[in-house]
Amino acid sequence: xxxxxxxxxxxxxxxxxxxxxxxxxxxxxxxxxxxxxxxxxxxxxxxxxxxxxxxxxxxxxxxxxxxxxxxxxxxxxxxxxxxxxxxxxxxxxxxxxxxxxxxxxxxxxxxxxxxxxxxxxxxxxxxxxxxxxxxxxxxxxxxxxxxxxxxxxxxxxxxxxxxxxxxxxxxxxxxxxxxxxxxxxxxxxxxxxxxxxxxxxxxxxxxxxxxxxxxxxxxxxxxxxxxxxxxxxxxxxxxxxxxxxxxxxxxxxxxxxxxxxxxxxxxxxxxxxxxxxxxxxxxxxxxxxxxxxx
Amino acid sequence: xxxxxxxxxxxxxxxxxxxxxxxxxxxxxxxxxxxxxxxxxxxxxxxxxxxxxxxxxxxxxxxxxxxxxxxxxxxxxxxxxxxxxxxxxxxxxxxxxxxxxxxxxxxxxxxxxxxxxxxxxxxxxxxxxxxxxxxxxxxxxxxxxxxxxxxxxxxxxxxxxxxxxxxxxxxxxxxxxxxxxxxxxxxxxxxxxxxxxxxxxxxxxxxxxxxxxxxxxxxxxxxxxxxxxxxxxxxxxxxxxxxxxxxxxxxxxxxxxxxxxxxxxxxxxxxxxxxxxxxxxxxxxxxxxxxxxxxxxxxxxxxxxxxxxxxxxxxxxxxxxxxxxxxxxxxxxxxxxxxxxxxxxxxxxxxxxxxxxxxxxxxxxxxx
Numbered sequence: 145x146x147x148x149x150x151x152x153x154x155x156x157x158x159x160x161x162x163x164x165x166x167x168x169x170x171x172x173x174x175x176x177x178x179x180x181x182x183x184x185x186x187x188x189x190x191x192x193x194x195x196x197x198x199x200x201x202x203x204x205x206x207x208x209x210x211x212x213x214x215x216x217x218x219x220x221x222x223x224x225x226x227x228x229x230x231x232x233x234x235x236x237x238x239x240x241x242x243x244x245x246x247x248x249x250x251x252x253x254x255x256x257x258x259x260x261x262x263x264x265x266x267x268x269x270x271x272x273x274x275x276x277x278x279x280x281x282x283x284x285x286x287x288x289x290x291x292x293x294x295x296x297x298x299x300x301x302x303x304x305x306x307x308x309x310x311x312x313x314x315x316x317x318x319x320x321x322x323x324x325x326x327x328x329x330x331x332x333x334x335x336x337x338x339x340x341x342x343x344x345x346x347x348x349x350x351x352x353x354x355x356x357x358x359x360x361x362x363x364x365x366x367x368x369x370x371x372x373x374x375x376x377x378x379x380x381x382x383x384x385x386x387x388x389x390x391x392x393x394x395x396x397x398x399x400x401x402x403x404x405x406x407x408x409x410x411x412x413x414x415x416x417x418x419x420x421x422x423x424x425x426x427x428x429x430x431x432x433x434x435x436x437x438x
Numbered sequence: 439x440x441x442x443x444x445x446x447x448x449x450x451x452x453x454x455x456x457x458x459x460x461x462x463x464x465x466x467x468x469x470x471x472x473x474x475x476x477x478x479x480x481x482x483x484x485x486x487x488x489x490x491x492x493x494x495x496x497x498x499x500x501x502x503x504x505x506x507x508x509x510x511x512x513x514x515x516x517x518x519x520x521x522x523x524x525x526x527x528x529x530x531x532x533x534x535x536x537x538x539x540x541x542x543x544x545x546x547x548x549x550x551x552x553x554x555x556x557x558x559x560x561x562x563x564x565x566x567x568x569x570x571x572x573x574x575x576x577x578x579x580x581x582x583x584x585x586x587x588x589x590x591x592x593x594x595x596x597x598x599x600x601x602x603x604x605x606x607x608x609x610x611x612x613x614x615x616x617x618x619x620x621x622x623x624x625x626x627x628x629x630x631x632x633x634x635x636x637x638x639x640x641x642x643x644x645x646x647x648x649x650x651x652x653x654x655x656x657x658x659x660x661x662x663x664x665x666x667x668x669x670x671x672x673x674x675x676x677x678x679x680x681x682x683x684x685x686x687x688x689x690x691x692x693x694x695x696x697x698x699x700x701x702x703x704x705x706x707x708x709x710x711x712x713x714x715x716x717x718x719x720x721x722x723x724x725x726x727x728x729x730x731x732x733x734x735x736x737x738x739x740x741x742x743x744x745x746x747x748x749x750x751x752x753x754x755x756x757x758x759x760x761x762x763x764x765x766x767x768x769x770x771x772x773x774x775x776x777x778x779x780x781x782x783x784x785x786x787x788x789x790x791x792x793x794x795x796x797x798x799x800x801x802x803x804x805x806x
Contacts, residue, residue: 205628208572209521212565216617217558224554245620246627258604259616261623268624272561272617279613282760283550 146187148172148180149196155437157300174218180225184232191234191349194222200305201242204266211269219273223280223288234352236345239274239290239359241403242267252404255292255359274359281357289348290359294403298338298423299430302438307370308335308424311377311388312431313438321386323374329390330398332367337418337426340364347412355411361403364416369398373420380424448777452694457482462533464488464518464567465540466511469646470584470638470689472499474537476507477690485511486531488518488540497647502806518563521570528570535697537582538567541615546761547651549611560614561621568625568633578632580697585619585637587682587708587765588612597768600637600706609760619706626704634696635706639767643686643787644794645806653717657724658795661732661743669746672721673753680764682711683720685782685791695776702775710769712780721748724792727785731792 145167147158152171158164168187172179174196183189197215198204204211219237226232244253245260245267259271274290281288297308304313307323314321323329344362348355368376374388408414418426431438461478465471466487476499478485487500492515500507516523518540528536542552542559549556564583571581590598591606607616622633642654649659657670692709696702715723725748732740772778798806 209565209569212562212621216565217562220554220557220561227553245624256604258606259620261620261627263624263627265624265628268617268620271620275608275613275616276557279608279610280553282608283553283610 160434175221177221181229184229188231193236195238201264201266204264208265211265215269216272234287236349237277237290239292240270241292241294243270243274250400252402254404278357287352287356292361294334294363296336296341298427311374312428315381322389325391327392328394329371330395332369332400334363334367334402336363337423340416340418347414360408361405363403363405365405367400367402377424381428455698459483459534461485462536464538467498467500471539473686473690479510487511488514488516490517499645519558521566524566525570529574532576533578535580536578539584553610556610557614561617564618572629580632583622583635585635586615587637587639587767589616589619592762593764597766599768600771632703634702638709639682639711641686641689643791661728662796662799667743669749671751672748674750676717678763679717682767683713684711685787688780688782692778695778699776707772708767708769713784714766727788728792731789
């Protein structure tokens with residue numbers, strides 16, 4: 145295992161779990177073509193999991209150039225490096241449900257749904273990577289595929305702008321159970337546990353011989369309203385009820401966005417295994433154990 | 439004299455609109471960018487042309503001595519992938535209108551052999567233009583992206599429609615253009631930038647110097663490029679292809695109408711074509727019209743061109759080069775929004791184009 149990243153935070157999952165001693169860490173930028181090619185050849189890398197990204201949606205609208213540079217150009221660089229070295233055969237790409245853009249349906253979204261424009265730059269930056277990854281399979285016969293996820297949660301997430309880390313942080317620090325003005329709490333999202341996500345990536349990698357060039361949706365297939373989600377988090381934390389505060393503009397119709405996962409179930413035999421309550425309990429436990437590091 | 443010969447009476451509102459306006463054309467040394475530049479110069483605009491290759495020796499309408507376009511515009515040599523260069527040009531230029539044509543490899547074969555450069559130029563090049571506009575103090579009135587019918591991918595029904603046909607382009611060039619197409623509409627949604635996206639079909643007309651790849655220029659090189667004409671080649675895999683064709687003057691009018699129309703901002707349009715033909719029939723028509731043109735000069739040679747016909751050529755490159763089978767754009771949206779319709783007679787514009795190539799290829803050493 146070789147891990148490439150621009151830096152290794154002391155509170156990263158690999159460090160806190162001690163797993164860093166079992167992998168080789170290489171410091172570097174995915175837009176550095178020379179570094180990528182040399183690394184792939186030198187260590188005879190067979191499979192690349194490309195997860196590096198600027199993943200925060202609000203930041204994408206403050207720093208669009210940087211977001212495109214990392215998410216789009218970075219993916220192009222990795223694809224071209226993989227294509228032009230001798231040893232690397234497979235690549236699995238972390239795409240996103242954001243690929244589908246500002247959808248209007250309340251139904252589960254299928255992989256064939258086209259990419260629509262969005263109100264944030266993160267979405268088209270993922271369109272750019274997703275379509276390029278599939279193109280390299282179609283045009284060059286490479287074993288590449290894209291994984292589209294919605295909301296993922298679990299141990300190791302240090303992005304506290306996301307709803308579940310934010311809820312847990314509020315509770316651990318005894319802060320008000322406040323979720324700001326981004327939503328009114330009615331929006332329904334699909335939260336996938338990180339362990340199920342990791343399994344999704346390896347399932348795709350294992351099946352690349354037959355599924356190259358395709359995209360796969362992953363999630364639980366069950367949308368949950370943000371208010372209900374924060375209630376469940378509170379329940380899982382200490383059995384108590386907290387009233388979540390959402391001060392976003394009231395929506396006349398709640399937005400619902402979740403992915404249809406039947407293709408992944410049929411073609412990859414992948415199923416989400418972790419129920420929301422169980423996942424929340426594991427996540428809370430992990431943050432409590434490592435809170436000194438945050 | 440400058441404008442009346444281009445613009446029909448119903449588009450007269452365009453005549454004054456671009457006068458004394460600051461306009462940026464990226465990729466202005468290319469085929470379409472060059473024609474847009476020429477029309478804008480004719481209409482009195484102050485045009486800045488950005489291109490990665492501004493060599494005076496490059497075959498381009500910009501370098502034709504007879505028109506002297508080069509001296510009528512500001513030429514800036516820059517790569518659209520260079521974010522700093524694009525920032526500087528756009529921040530200093532205070533442009534009213536920006537037309538983005540700069541692209542890499544608008545032909546499949548070139549894109550397949552250089553995917554990284556193709557994808558970078560078509561996606562990050564456009565991001566750099568959008569970002570420079572977003573951060574500029576002086577915001578342009580309109581930012582135009584030349585997109586392509588290839589963003590749709592394989593056609594399922596009779597034609598592509600902007601808001602009903604999903605974007606499924608999967609080739610190197612196709613998917614890069616698809617991403618750029620989504621970028622422009624997102625920049626309008628997220629930042630209010632006045633982007634206009636036009637999905638174009640195959641364009642023909644004089645001054646297209648892609649002699650190595652594109653159907654018509656390539657056929658012209660076969661027919662007029664050597665003392666003895668040879669048969670133009672049709673790739674075997676193109677026998678089933680159908681394509682939309684539009685004369686370049688019509689395209690320029692369509693683009694200027696979109697730039698003029700305030701309600702077009704943030705929208706995406708299909709270009710309505712003049713002619714929809716199977717590729718073999720298009721190539722046969724080119725040969726027939728070349729025969730007509732050649733008859734005016736040398737009837738023996740015309741006879742040879744006729745007898746040569748076309749030849750079918752099986753590609754050795756194999757499965758890596760896959761082209762979409764049928765492409766046909768529904769053009770009712772642009773017609774409703776701007777009144778645009780093709781004004782050109784197909785056969786006479788084709789003959790005019792052929793006359794240009796005949797003259798150009800026979801007097802190549804003298805320039806154009």
